[in-house]
Amino acid sequence: MEQFVVSAIKYRPLSFASVVGQSTIGATLKNAIQRGHLSHAYLFCGPRGVGKTTCARIFAKTINCLNPDSNMEACGECESCRSFSENRSYCIHELDAASNNSVDDIRSLVEQVRVPPQIGKYSVYIIDEVHMLSTSAFNAFLKTLEEPPSYAIFILATTEKHKIIPTILSRCQIYDFSRIGIEDIVSHLKDIADREGVTCEPDALNIIARKADGAMRDALSVFDRVVSFCGSNVTYSAVIDDLNVLDYEYYFRLTDALLAHDYVEAYVIFDEIQRKGFDALHFVSGLSSHFRDILVCKDVKTISLLEVGQVIAERYKQQSAACPVDFLFEALNITCKCEMDYRLSANPRLLVELALFTLSYIGTEKKNDSSEHSEPAAVKPATGTEHAVPPKKTEPAPIPELPKGISLKNMIPEIKTEPETVEIPEPSEEKTFDEEQLVREWKDYAEKIKTKFPRLSSRLLEHTPKLVSENIVQYPIVGEQYKEQMEKRSDELLAHLKKTLSPSIEVKWVVQEINAGDSDKTRLYTQKDKINYITSANSVIDGIIKDLDLDYR
């Protein structure tokens, strides 16, 4: 029994020309070889399965070939080429950094680099998944990369360029590999199918290519799987069954139903899709892509953006002819919004059904209101001089009567609004201060206002403020009327103290009773002293004393 060899290995490209989808990189490398401008380090970046390692191997083979052809491809016949194709060449060393990422692995590689090649001109070291090397391994490698022997060439490959440290990046010539286009993958698969004697429907290969998402290796392994499932006749329906891909046919049928305003049919189709096990979100994003594909069919300039097989492309063209542009515009708005709301929705199925419901009513208002015919919203391209005019927003579809038992409120996605968190500013750090600081700041302020408000200033300098508790300051005021005045005029003082001492400082103006015992300065011991003090403070009393002849003297 013949041993089965996977297509990715059996049909691995042996020359730059046969690498699919990377012709620019192939041409650049060949050019460098021809001119003899070889660098000691290359970095091949790009997604998985696009040909980085393959190109590295072809490069190694070509630079060691004894008789390269005029097109700078390896001859495939010389001793070196044969040793390459028989996997016995000593000129190529491959290290998978994903599994050999320690310092020791790199050290043994560096040891190998010291040995010059016996046959061939160059020793090529391919380090795959180089971003997986540990930092210390990177550092151990750096010295060799800086001063390599003349015969050594390093080709580093990575899917994650951003993880490569700048010191490595700056020492490498960087090549960016791109994803392979659907068309390129399809034609390569077709080629292999022909060689294997397998007949394939073009649409079937297209589905495989789409599933591979730009990676040839994936496309080939999917192809192998499909062939082992289908045998020598690969059909579209067998492929969508095997790969569990949602058939285009559903979307064509669904769009027909929507254009006919038949939401019942739309619901039935959606249910059928769900029963087959397809995710509702996947379905909605597929529907968006479907509308997009119909839209690109509207113009010959954009039709090349349609990446489907021939038979399906024809169906797209037909449906596109039946779809007005303003329907597509509104439909895309609805499906895109549905995709956005999906994750927030408490009842996603209902959300999708509401979207289908709304889709099925696009354009019904215009038919009812024929007197006012509006131009279809043509999408104007933005030009340099003109402002881009957004397509005219058509009126929202009228809300049709709801079937019994369905509440529109329940269909609207429940958007969980988090309570807005109000940033409460951290109270500025409480400063602690002592009485000495208080007195200093107090006097400072009083001095500052001396020329502007001399009376207020002198009143503040009259006594010494007292710190009665942590933030409370007491200042004596003689006379109730002055207390009010001080309260009115002390805002600025308070602001000064808050700023310099503590934001929570408070000043209490304490009306001082005219009480002999409390005054420090003048202790009033005798009746005479007391009377004198009272009369001097209040001339009315003096008058009364005189009037009533209360002379005590």
Ligand SMILES: [Zn+2]
């Ligand atoms: Zn050769």
